[in-house]
Structure formats: C-alpha cells, structure tokens
Amino acid sequence: MIIKKIFNNNAIVAKDSDNHEFVVMGCGIAFKKSTGEKVDEKLIEKTFILKQKDASEKFKLLLEDVPSEYVSLCYDIIEYAKNILGGKLNDYIYVTLTDHIYNVFKMLDEGLKSVNPLIWEIKKFYPKEFQVGLKALEFIEEEFGKKLSEDEAGNIALHLINAQVNSSYNKVGNIAEHTKKIQDILSIVTYTYGIVLDEKSISYERFVTHLRFFFQRPHKKEIVEAEEDYLLRKVKIKYKKAYECMLKIEKYLDTELSDEEKLYLTVHIQRVTQR
Secondary structure (H helix, E strand, C coil): CEEEEEEECCEEEEECCCCCEEEEECCCCCCCCCCCCECCHHHCCEEECCCCHHHHHHHHHHHHHCCHHHHHHHHHHHHHHHHHHCCCECCCHHHHHHHHHHHHHHHHHCCCCCCCCCHHHHHHHCHHHHHHHHHHHHHHHHHHCCCCCHHHHHHHHHHHHHHECCCHHHCHHHHHHHHHHHHHHHHHHHHHHCCCCCCCCHHHHHHHHHHHHHHHCCCCCCCCCHHHHHHHHHHHHHCHHHHHHHHHHHHHHCCCCCHHHHHHHHHHHHHHCCC
C-alpha cells in the first residue's frame, strides 16, 4: 500500500496494488513520510472504504478542513450504529455526520446550541436510532469531555435514519407517492379549516415530519393501552374539529388507523391549525 496524499500526521489517502484508493487513519501514520512511500500497515487503525465515488471525493475534501479526531470519532459512531441497526448505511453518512458534529462543536465555541424540534417524533418512532444517538453522546463526552443534550442525540439519529439505504422510503417511487399523499393530507386540513397553514411554523414542520415517518414505518395492529384509549376519548371531545379532520384523512388513506395514530394525528392537526 502506497501513500497517495497526506492530510496530516494521522490521515492519508493510500492506494493498493490494484490501484484502489482508501482513506487510512492511524496515529503517526504519515509522520516524516512523503507521497509515494510505502504505508506502515502496523500503524493503520481505521480504513474508510467508500464505494460511492461522489461520497468518497466529498469525504476527502472534508478531511482538508476537519481535524482527524472528529473523523475518527464519527467512524466509531458509525461502526457502532451498523452493529446496532443491523443494516447498511449510505456512504454519505461519513461526510454528513462528521461535518455535522464538527459544526456542533464550532457552534458551542461560539456559545450557540442546536435545538431539535422533532425530538418527540424521533424518540417515539425511531427508538433504535435515538438510542444510538445517546450512545454517540457518550463517545463524544469520553473523547472531548463535553456533555451534549438529548437534542443532539436526535440530530445524530436523523442522520442515521437518512443513511439507511435499505429503507423503503429511499426508493424513488415511494418518495414520489408519499410526497403526493402528504400534500393531499395537508390539503384536506387546509380545506377543512379554510385557512392557509403557516409553513414556517414548528407545528407545521412537526406535522409534516410525523406524516413522513408514518409512511416510512410498518403498521400493525397493537393492543391499545388504557391510558391511550382514555386520552383519545378526551381529545375526541376537546378537539372535535381536529378529530373529524383526522377521520377524513383516514378515509383518504383507505386504511384503519390505530387508536394511537388517531391520537397523534388529531393533536398534530389541532396544533398546526392554531394561530
């Protein structure tokens, strides 16, 4: 394996005898080395094999600006996520997650904190990804000594959700179909209430995200918890118009929604239609 490019003492681009390129990391792997020299393979700690050419090129560009400790940290988070989630992740996760976490720390240095308005949906509908996000916070605290909030665990979870290439939502046909259905549902709400929804509001963003998650996740009949049954009955009375609007959506979808889903949709409709 030969050194093709040096980013810093700990990160290089190397190529093998078949001319395949890899990003390789290891403590001091490029120390006092030059391009064209042989890689000391005993120093290799992490190897990035990105099969998607565009992702690979963007990752190399990222390494020009991002310190190697952030890249190494994200590698560990992604490897952990792969084991827990049991599926393939799109190569772009190495670019997007590394860039995100690096920018989180830059924001912290400037006294800014990132807030995730979708944390409730992520916790509820993507518990595995959220748990990985929480574990990532432990990695971050161990590496940098800084404790980040649950909002950041949610942000990391979102990156993992988007990177799951085996997700049916990532298929082009489904994306188009689901997008149309979401738009139709928003139209039902608009016409029922005779108002224009505020697309810049957090309530709108949460409603749309909830609908996206609705179409992504599998649906099955579940035993209704007594508390949820009680809440639905209360919501049905308190938010009568929102509940009736939800029934129109259920009819449009031509499927029997669970009581849990009826509850969430009704509450979202109530929130998104309030001025």
